[in-house]
Amino acid sequence: MSNNKVLEGVACGIGAGALWGLVFLAPELVPEFGPLHLTVGRYLFYGVFSVLLIAPLWRRVMPKLSRREWIALGWLAFAGNIFYYVLLSSAVRLGGIAMTSLVIGFLPVAVTIVGSRDQGAVPLRQLAPSLALCVLGALCIGAEALSGATSASIVEQSAGLLCAIGALVSWTCYAVWNSRWLTKLRQVSGHEWNLLTGVMTCAQALLLLPFALAFSDGSHSAAAWTQLAGVSAGVAVLASITGNALWNRMSRLLPLTLVGQMILFETLFALIYGFVWEQRLPTPLETVAFTLVFLSVVSCLGVHRKAQSSLLDHSGGDAVASEGKS
Structure with a gap:
């Protein structure tokens, strides 16, 4: 893992985070619609754009995929997109952006703990200080967010917290599975894998479309539906197409223990974005x-760079020893 790859991976991680952060604003931009409408709208557009982009590559990509890969794509689409976004939207609607951000902020801890079991990973004990800082930061955000909760909103706050925890578990599974599939499936690029995930997500969104329409009360105006379409298309292009592509690129450049921190x-x-929306300072x-x-x-970056330097020094020492023996 060279320094150039680390820097490129971190840059991709920052870009993905900047684009993914926008999804927390979506429920606030279209408050007339529920989480199911937001999910179906976003992933229908994600799927349409994915189909258009993958169409010229279809004949080249299809022979590289077996039934096993398509099953994996189905699970990844559900865990990382459909199920996750329904829970995330519900959490934002019920508990607010800050509380939801708090819980999702524990993702690095969960992913890093799982990644520490991979072969050649940095030991968890060396990452303990970084994880402790992450937990303390998340707790500070949570203390601030929950301090404003009133007794009248305690039920909604609790429901929002449960939805956020569910989203945390769902996306942890996605991050780990996706990273491992990208590691072993070298014949498919990260961009192609993202578009294929979009195709599978679109198929699942189509199955949810009748339920989303059934839960519509018919009171939404044409302007409201247009606004929903605009927000859904924007989130699909920025977060799902571009953000996921950056994330997949990063997942191939960085170890899972560092992926979690991103x-x-x-x-x-x-x-x-929440501060800007609420027009206030932190x-x-x-x-x-x-x-x-x-x-x-x-x-966390420092620990990985130190581990990489130690590995290089050790390899160099072995090479010198081998030359001496020869």
């Missing part, structure tokens, strides 16, 4: 959280 950028950008506690999250990523 998810923090989604949390940071989601909070920034509170002192939120500023502390920002600092802790930033230090978490920097310390």
Whole structure:
């Protein structure tokens, strides 16, 4: 893992986080519609765009995929897109952007713990300080977010928290499975894999379309439907097409223990967008959280660079020893 690959991977992770953070705003932009409408709208557009982009490559890509890969794509589409976004939208609607960002902020911890079991991964004990900073930052965000909850909203806050935890579990599974599939499936590019995931997600969104229409009360105006279509298309292009492509590229450049830390950028950008939307500055506690999250990523990068340097030094020592024996 060269320094250039690390820098490129981190840059892709920052870009993906900046684009993914936009999805936290979507429920606020179209408050007339529920999570199911947002999910179906976003992933129908994601699927349409994916079909258009993959069509010229279809004959070249299809022979590279077996039934096993298509089953994996189906699970990834459900865990990382459909199920995750229904829960995320519900969490934002019920508990707010900050509380949802808090829970999703624990993604790096979950993914890093799983990734630490991979062969050749940096030991978890070396990542403990970075994970501790991440947890402290998330707790600061949560303390700030939940301090404003009133007794009248405790039921909605609790329901939103459960939805956010469900989204956390769902996306952790996606991040781990997706990274491992990208590692072993070298004959398909990260961009192609993203578009194929979009095709499978579109098929699942079509199955949900009748339910989304059934839950419509018929009171939405043409302008409201147009706004929903615009937000859905925008999120599909920015977050699903571009953001996922950057994430897949990053997943091939960085180990899973470092991939987990990159998810923090989604949390940071989601909070920034939330502050802009609410037209306010971060509170002192939120500023502390920002600092802790930033230090978490920097310390994790430092551990991986140190491990890489040790590996190179060890390899160089072995090479010298071999020359001496010869």
